[in-house]
Amino acid sequence: MCGPVHCHNPIHCIVPPHMLRVMALRGDTSVQQMARALLYQNEEVREERAEHMTGGVVPEDGRTGLFMSSALARSVPERHVCNRRIFDGEGKAALPGNPVRSEGDAPTGDAEVDRAYDGAGTVFDLYSEAFGRNSLDGAGIPLTATVHHRQNYNNAFWNGTQMAYGDGDGKIFRTFTELSVIGHEMSHGVVQYSGGLLYQGQSGALNESVADVFGTMTVQRKLGQDVYEADWLVGTGILGPEINGRALRSMKAPGTAYHDALLGQDPQPYHMDLYVDTTDDNGGVHINSGIPNHAFYLYCMYLGGNAWERPGQVWYRALQQINNPMATFHDWAAETLDAAIALFGAGSHEQVMLRRAWRLVGIAC
Amino acid sequence: MMIEVASSGGFGGFAAGGVSKQLDVTDADSQQTYCETFDPGALSRLEAREPNPGAADMQTYTIAVTDDENRRHVFRLREDALPPEMLDLIDAM
Ligand SMILES: [Zn+2]
Numbered sequence: 001m002c003g004p005v006h007c008h009n010p011i012h013c014i015v016p017p018h019m020l021r022v023m024a025l026r027g028d029t030s031v032q033q034m035a036r037a038l039l040y041q042n043e044e045v046r047e048e049r050a051e052h053m054t055g056g057v058v059p060e061d062g063r064t065g066l067f068m069s070s071a072l073a074r075s076v077p078e079r080h081v082c083n084r085r086i087f088d089g090e091g092k093a094a095l096p097g098n099p100v101r102s103e104g105d106a107p108t109g110d111a112e113v114d115r116a117y118d119g120a121g122t123v124f125d126l127y128s129e130a131f132g133r134n135s136l137d138g139a140g141i142p143l144t145a146t147v148h149h150r151q152n153y154n155n156a157f158w159n160g161t162q163m164a165y166g167d168g169d170g171k172i173f174r175t176f177t178e179l180s181v182i183g184h185e186m187s188h189g190v191v192q193y194s195g196g197l198l199y200q201g202q203s204g205a206l207n208e209s210v211a212d213v214f215g216t217m218t219v220q221r222k223l224g225q226d227v228y229e230a231d232w233l234v235g236t237g238i239l240g241p242e243i244n245g246r247a248l249r250s251m252k253a254p255g256t257a258y259h260d261a262l263l264g265q266d267p268q269p270y271h272m273d274l275y276v277d278t279t280d281d282n283g284g285v286h287i288n289s290g291i292p293n294h295a296f297y298l299y300c301m302y303l304g305g306n307a308w309e310r311p312g313q314v315w316y317r318a319l320q321q322i323n324n325p326m327a328t329f330h331d332w333a334a335e336t337l338d339a340a341i342a343l344f345g346a347g348s349h350e351q352v353m354l355r356r357a358w359r360l361v362g363i364a365c
Numbered sequence: 366m367m368i369e370v371a372s373s374g375g376f377g378g379f380a381a382g383g384v385s386k387q388l389d390v391t392d393a394d395s396q397q398t399y400c401e402t403f404d405p406g407a408l409s410r411l412e413a414r415e416p417n418p419g420a421a422d423m424q425t426y427t428i429a430v431t432d433d434e435n436r437r438h439v440f441r442l443r444e445d446a447l448p449p450e451m452l453d454l455i456d457a458m
Contacts, residue, residue, distance in 0.1 A: 025418040093452035151456040154382035155375035155424055159445055160417035172382050181376065185422065192419035199421055207421060235376075248377055263381050286378025 025196040025325055080128040080135070083142040084120045086113050089149040089164070096162055097146045112147040112177050116165060119182035119218075120145060126183070126218050127190065130308040131316050136189035143186070147177060156181055158188035171240045172262065180234050183218030187211040194319050202328045204285035209292035213315055216251060217307045227300035227307050233257065251297040254290030270294040272329070272362030292329060295361045302353035310350055314339045333358045333365040366390040367431040368403050370455050372444070375424040383424060386458040395454075402451050405430050405438040416443045426455075 087097035088110070100113050107114045120143045127133040134140045144162035153166025156176035163185040165176040188211050191197055197207035212234050220230045234257075235248030245258020245266070254268035268290030269275055275291065278284045300311045317339035324331055337354055344350040358365050368390060372383035390399045401407075408428060416423070424444045431437045444452065 024415070091456075093449035093456070095449070150452060153456075154377065155422065157376065157422040157424075157444075158420060159423070160419040173377070176376070184376070188419075188421035191421075196419060198418065211421065263379060267379075280380075281374050281378045284378075286374075286376075 025192075025198070078134055078140075080124075081140060082121055082124045082128075082135075083140070084117055084124075085142050085144045086117050086120075087144070087146040088113065089146045091148055091151045093150050095146055095149075095159070095164060096144055097149075110147075112165065112167065112175070115175075115177035115179075116145045116147050116163075116182065119177060119179050120163075120186065122179060122222050123183045123186045123214075123218050126214070126221055126308065130221065130312065133190070133316075136186060137193040141193075145182075156185055158185045158192075160192065163189075168238070168240070172243065173238055174240050175238055178235060178238050179222060180212075180215040180219045180236065181238060182215075184211040184215035184234065187214040190214070191319065195323055196325045197327060198325045199282055199285060201283035201285075202288070203326050204282050205288040206292060206327055206329065206332050208285045208289035209296070210315070210319060212249060212251060212289060212293050213296050213312075217312055220306070221308050226305060227311075228304070230307070232297055249286075249290070249293070251290075251293040254294050268293075270361060291361050291363075292332060295333070295357045295363070298357040298360050299354055302357060303350065310344070313343055314350065314354065317343060329363055330365060333363045337365055366400055366403070366433055367429075368399065368458070369429040369431075370458065371427045372424045376422040384455070386455065388458045399454065402448075402454055403428070403430050405432065405440075408438070408440045408442070411446050411448075412440045412442050414446055416445050420445055 082103060084101070084103050085096075085099065086101040087095075088100045089095070089097040100110070101108050101117050107117075124135060124143060127135070135143065146162065146164045147167075149164040149166045152169040154168055154173045156163070156165045163182070165181075165185075166173070168174045168176065188207065191207050191210055197203045197210070199207055215234055216230065216232060219225075220227075223230075232252035233247035233250055236246065238248065239245050239258065243258060243263060244260040245263065247257045249266070249268060250257040254270040255266050257266040257268070259265050267276060267287050269288060270290055271294075272291060276284045276287045278287070281287060296311060296315060299314075300307050303310050306312075314336055318332065318335040321339065322332065322335045324335075327335070336358075337351060340348065340351040340354045355365060366389075367387065369387040371385045373380040375382060388399065390396050390403075408430065420443075426442050426444060426447060427439065428442065429437055429439045447455075
């Protein structure tokens, strides 16, 4: 039962699992089905709507074999309509739960429900107004979120289809419906629909970093803060009252967000010399994300202004263009440089400062 | 039958936010339900499934089941691989 898996399918024997995961993430419907079936090792594939699994990449016009983000490929401006659907998990694990607030409905009086609703709208507006993106998939997908997920649940997640927020146990976490967390989870959806970054090792840490970057950007834009006014924290105020910490992560000073007897020291590095090799946490995706997080912060310090303007545009374009779910930090840095050149020109201040920011975290590009 | 459950990871990325629970099923009210839900064969099939590759911030569960013949079966599963009924039982442990 727990012994070695016997390979009955020759394709499964030839194609390594990480490639199958890329195919499952990014292939067209038939390829996804094949890859997922193989990955499930002849188990019955769970029923999921194919539209939620598309990688969000489409063939680039006239260029065989090249792909670009479907969000960038849309040439005709479209009206963006926010469609929020908030559910109450009522302490249970089944998703999505009981519908409690849909688009246009009045506040419910349940703070978790109303923060999830308002936050989803704020994130939608960021992507729509600052990046011209129509919801998470670029095509107006409804924003589905469940609050009160499970009991004493210390987590929030994106499951490939929707967001879910626990209430916390009141000791380590007290809530997850803080705006940077909402922006973080929804941005995982944007990553998924932009071609994806495999959730393991450096590509997984990039996935985490992009979610932090756009999560903090959501807060800054909502508060009207420029890069010097912002606190650059992720998860401000979500830790329990007895925890010695301001937030869960700091992009300004990775490794300093908390220092607590129960949680220990914030383990995030700010430089490649401090990169953490670990098998925990999918290869340290929530740890080593500190490095690209800090590069974005430094870039913002060099450029000034608002994060969602020049720096954000560079990061967003890189995400749409990278077309490499197994990207390393170096791949990502190179893609951001290409984006800066495309947006602001070769030799531009934006390009030169970006290279400097990456060098400061130990990545030469 | 003894069930041990530990979880770690998720949005926080650390072990402290997870749970660590154990249950001697002979003491449980819903003995039959626990035995069926945490049957090692069922858990093995769940472990073999590939979770959604686009998902993020999922916790990881380590579930150890010691059967009546004192054999210990250990499984490592992402939380979205576990059916909601099982997660509800874990929350109730
Ligand atoms: Zn995340």
